[in-house]
Amino acid sequence: MADLLPEHPDFLWRNPEPKSSYDVVIIGGGGHGLATAYYLAKNHGITNVAVLERGWLAGGNMARNTTIIRSNYLWDESAAIYEHSLKQWEVLPDELDYDFLFSQRGVLNLAHTLQDVRDSVRRCEANRLNGIDAEWLDADQVKEVCPIINTSDNIRYPVLGATYQPRAGIAKHDHVAWAFARKADEMGVDLIQDCEVTGFVKDGNRVVGVQTSRGTIAAGKVALCAAGHSSVLAEMAGFDLPIQSHPLQALVSELHQPVHPTVVMSNHVHVYVSQAHKGELVMGAGVDAYNGYGQRGGFHVIEEQMAAAVELFPIFARAHLLRTWGGIVDVTPDASPVVGKTPIDQLYVNCGWGTGGFKGTPGAGWTMAHTIAYDEPHAYNAPFALERFSTGALIDEHGAAAVAH
């Protein structure tokens, strides 16, 4: 039997009216905004904080992602922030007193070409030097970890091997958001839904408040955590971001008995698959090519993704598609996030996580909270500053991002 979901708590958060002023206003009530609020309160004792959400809490990409958590990125800078994030995932269910079904079932990143194999082995070695659990598996070992994968050589792109990170896994995304929200609320943070930011109030080059659909709110500091809409907010505030927003689609099958023991991602054929606790197969694709804010994409992307999935997992051929959807992902030129200060004083930005923001939720929140509290970045997010797009110190993670951009 598939796992039952844990009981829903009796109480999650208040729905307060916005006050006229806060020490910190966070724009965006998704995972990253909520985690930022939580760590501001927990790590820095800053609780006079509002999280403003134009829709409902965690209704954007937090509700739409495929919940994969891992830290097997290539470069030292990425390894540091993603591994810190993974270490937080490992303690958060206890810390937040909320069982959000974090399941460390491992992730396989498949290699289908000789170049894939070389890149993957290099990434494993880099991971190990950074203390991240990673191993290279050949095709037979892949089959041992995940028996339902077709590792024969009679498919278009045979599986030549895979990187394996055993500590990686999945979690129940909605519950993660609710867990952060409940604790942040408990510590005094105001979570304000149905409150759209329509402008910024500035005093010279310093932000001093935000205009919203529920009135003007003064703020000592403001943080942008709006993922796909970050460019829109930045333009409103008076600066630019090197971001393009794209549709990214995902889908689920109807419920099945547990057949898929791990998470499988393939950069080359553009599909990633896990099986959620209730039993549905959860799959994602690459982004749609064009810029888009529509939270939907083209069906041909789903079709290609299904073709790849069925070839890799013949057992899925008779599974029925239950539902598809799209989110808006904020993609940077180097497939790494932008977390840090902006050209505007007391205004901070966390964006550009592209197709991989869910796994980074605790790391983003932790480092953003530090950046806001001290007006300078944490060691983990310092390399992810906007300045890298003029110094040239890019952190190219297109390989490890594992989703076609």
Next chain:
Amino acid sequence: MILISCPNCGSRDETEFHYGGQAHVPYPEDPNALTDEEWGRYLFYRENTKGIFAERWVHSSGCRKWFNVLRDTVTYRIAAVYGAGEPRPTLDGGSQ
């Protein structure tokens, strides 16, 4: 699937085309004169408009020629198609 009217071949499925991002981004006249910030902006910064966006497409599986499109990035509806090198047209109602 978007239906795109190639100026040379007529209406074809989106899958016959490749996307080229923002249109009307000129190569700097004197790249050597740019500061690192200006060069970085040329390389990495593109508009990310929510609404009508001027963008480039190439008909890879047809005439293989580049052209420009005005498309709404929220509804994905195409408002105008025009040739590479032509100025951005003004839409009915005067909106850009």
